[in-house]
Amino acid sequence: GNSVTQMExxxxxxxxxxxxxxxxYTATGYPSLFWYVQYPGEGLQLLLxxxxxxxxxxxxxxxxxxxxxxxxxxxxxxxxxxxxxAVYFCALSTTSGTYKYIFGTGTRLKVLA
Amino acid sequence: NAGVTQTPKFxxxxxxxxxTLQCAQDMNHEYMSWYRQxxxxxxxxIHYSVGAGITDQGEVPNGYNVSRSTTEDFPLRLLSAAPxxxxxxxxxxxxxxxxxxxxxxxQYFGPGTRLTVL
Numbered sequence: 001g002n003s004v005t006q007m008e009x010x011x012x013x014x015x016x017x018x019x020x021x022x023x024x025y026t027a028t029g030y031p032s033l034f035w036y037v038q039y040p041g042e043g044l045q046l047l048l049x050x051x052x053x054x055x056x057x058x059x060x061x062x063x064x065x066x067x068x069x070x071x072x073x074x075x076x077x078x079x080x081x082x083x084x085x086a087v088y089f090c091a092l093s094t095t096s097g098t099y100k101y102i103f104g105t106g107t108r109l110k111v112l113a
Numbered sequence: 114n115a116g117v118t119q120t121p122k123f124x125x126x127x128x129x130x131x132x133t134l135q136c137a138q139d140m141n142h143e144y145m146s147w148y149r150q151x152x153x154x155x156x157x158x159i160h161y162s163v164g165a166g167i168t169d170q171g172e173v174p175n176g177y178n179v180s181r182s183t184t185e186d187f188p189l190r191l192l193s194a195a196p197x198x199x200x201x202x203x204x205x206x207x208x209x210x211x212x213x214x215x216x217x218x219x220q221y222f223g224p225g226t227r228l229t230v231l
Contacts, residue, residue: 006155032217043117043203043222044156051217089155098163099209099216100171101146105155 002027002094006104009087013080013111021075021107023064023090031092033057033066033073038087038106047075047088080111115139119204119223126194126230134189134226136204144207144215145187146171147179149200150225156203162187163209194230202226 158171209215
């Protein structure tokens with residue numbers, strides 16, 4: 001079946017450090033891939049997305065590239081800030097039947113000043 | 114635009130009670146869905162709808178009912194609350210409707226309802 005696997009958290013970094021959060025997926029067909037972010041006490045909001053292989057999504061300094069050969073969509077940022085502290089969710093939308101979204105378990109990021 | 118709104122924000126129920134979690138969106142989105150968020154489990158899809166009058170089950174539908182009589186509203190009903198339903202519930206909407214065409218669309222989430230069942 002379709003699934004998303006994210007690295008376990010929490011991830012704790014110092015300000016200006018490099019961030020990578022790993023995400024791999026299993027899916028039939030050609031899913032779209034998403035990263036959502038959840039700040040404390042809020043709902044999820046879209047961070048970036050990619051809809052086909054080799055697409056790169058980017059927003060607010062974050063990037064992720066849709067790698068079909070490795071079924072991955074790793075999130076990266078060159079220099080994190082304290083304000084990036086949040087929970088990050090990798091997700092896909094299925095392409096078999098009516099689409100549904102499947103989310104990973106989330107990775108909590110804490111950035112220290 | 115208010116986006117996606119959910120009420121109530123917090124709710125405490127006793128085992129066996131029923132209640133309805135409200136969700137509304139003002140973006141004329143066809144696709145709406147309900148998720149529950151539990152520690153270590155991420156978001157799990159409960160029910161979803163691709164348009165008014167059309168609903169379907171997600172990953173964890175047992176104990177929940179939905180209906181979609183209008184494009185704007187998508188209430189979630191707990192028929193007989195159980196402690197296992199203690200969770201944070203999120204409603205979301207996106208533009209796409211039936212079929213695969215909307216699969217690239219962004220989902221917009223409400224602020225969530227924190228439910229405790231004693």
